[in-house]
Each structure stands twice: as structure tokens, then as C-alpha cells.
Amino acid sequence: MDQKTRILIVEDDMIIAANISLQLSNLGYEVTGLVTRGEEAILHAKANKPDIILLDINLKGDLDGITAASKIQETHNIPIIYLTANSDEPTFARAKATHPYAFISKPFSNLDLQRTIALVAQQIMNTNNDTIGDEQQHIQVMDDRIFVRHNGKMMKLLLDDISYIEADRNYSNLITSNGSYLISTTLKVLENELKNHKFIRVHRSYMVNISKLDVVGEHHLEIKRKVIPLSKTFKEHLLKHLHTI
Incomplete structure (x- = not known):
């Protein structure tokens, strides 16, 4: 193995x-x-x-x-x-x-x-x-929303409602204020699909909606008291985007 x-x-x-x-x-x-x-x-x-x-x-x-x-x-x-x-x-x-x-x-x-x-x-x-x-078949990104396959049907999620996305092996967990949505799409695919929106990769296992950030620390971020690790690899990229908004 x-x-x-x-x-x-x-x-x-x-x-x-x-x-x-x-x-x-x-x-x-x-x-x-x-x-x-x-x-x-x-x-x-x-x-x-x-x-x-x-x-x-x-x-x-x-x-x-x-x-x-x-x-x-x-x-x-x-x-x-x-x-x-x-x-x-x-x-x-x-x-x-x-x-x-x-x-x-x-x-x-x-x-x-x-x-x-x-x-x-x-x-x-x-x-x-x-x-x-088959992962591309499970998401469809539009200007302000994403359609994900959830419980056998396509569900609309507004991008502004997604706080952060957490990798779970070949799946991704989309976290919103109303709950979480586990989809069979890798974080890498979502990163490519959402690159023109407010989502930034901050760790090998996390992307965040930068409009939802409450705290930016030296090695971590916080969104509604959820502590998210911030990797050195992605830190400079995040700070550049924060300076432009």
C-alpha cells in the first residue's frame, strides 16, 4: 500500500x-x-x-x-x-x-x-x-451562486452565504450560516472554479470567503469564532487581496 x-x-x-x-x-x-x-x-x-x-x-x-x-x-x-x-x-x-x-x-x-x-x-x-x-458534474458556478448536488438534487447556494470551505479528502464541506454541505468535489477544483470570486485558499485544507473574515492573525484566521489555520505558503497571497478590497 x-x-x-x-x-x-x-x-x-x-x-x-x-x-x-x-x-x-x-x-x-x-x-x-x-x-x-x-x-x-x-x-x-x-x-x-x-x-x-x-x-x-x-x-x-x-x-x-x-x-x-x-x-x-x-x-x-x-x-x-x-x-x-x-x-x-x-x-x-x-x-x-x-x-x-x-x-x-x-x-x-x-x-x-x-x-x-x-x-x-x-x-x-x-x-x-x-x-x-466525475467531479466537474457536481458543481455549477454562476455570477453570484453555486449549484451543488446535495441529497440527489441540485441545490442553489449564494456565494455570499458561504463562510469557508474545508477539504475532506476528495470531498469538500461548504460551511454556511444555515448549515454545511458536503459535495464530491476536491478543494483544488473549487479553487479553480471560484478564483474570480471572494474565495482565497489559506491552507491546504481550507478556502475562506474574505468578506466573512473577523480576525487575521499571524498563523490563523477567525470566522464567527471558528479558528482556521493560515499557512505561510498562502499568507502573502491573502494579504494582497485584503489590501485591494
């Missing part, structure tokens, strides 16, 4: 979690973390953006695995593989509604885990390749 697939393990039995982690590491995957609660999974997914989440359905705490998956999917498109010893129909129906890539039933063998992870990793690779080749 040239670039290791990054996997978050969410399992409240640390013996099982450690065994899974060891096996995945031996297979060449990168384990981004071992967490035991749904709340921790949400924070870890946001901070580290793993490629796959291996998620136990029955977690201790206020959030079970299914609820945690739903909250993660509100902002990040990360494939889920459920681990479960519970096969009752209501639980399966709830889990199915989050569109997981696979289920692994407990107890499972090392071979079950190995094959399932390999199949999901291949699906992700195929999906990413298709996305890159």
Missing part, C-alpha cells in the same frame, strides 16, 4: 480493540486511534478524518454506535463497518439506515476481519477514482 488506509477502532472492550489494532497494523493499515465511547468517536473522526471507522454498535455511555455514526455523517462522509453481537431486527434496521459499508458479526475470526476491511478499502478506492473523474 503506497498510502495506508487509516482506520479508527471504536470498541468498548479494550482487549478486543487491542487485538483488532494489532492485526490491522500487521496487515499494513494505519490505526488512528482506539476509543471506547460514541462521544469520543465523534471528536476523533472530526479531528483525524479516518478513511474507515470500525464501530461497535453496543457501546457504553449515552450514545450507541448507530447514533454516533449518524452524528459523524452529518459532517463527514466516512465509511462505517459495524461490529455487532446483536442481530435483532430493530437494531439492524436502525444500523441499515446509516448506510454502512459492511457488518461483522461477533465473534469473528481474523480472516473475517481481514477480508471485510480489504473489500471496503477497495470500494473506497474505486469510489474515489470515480469521484475524481
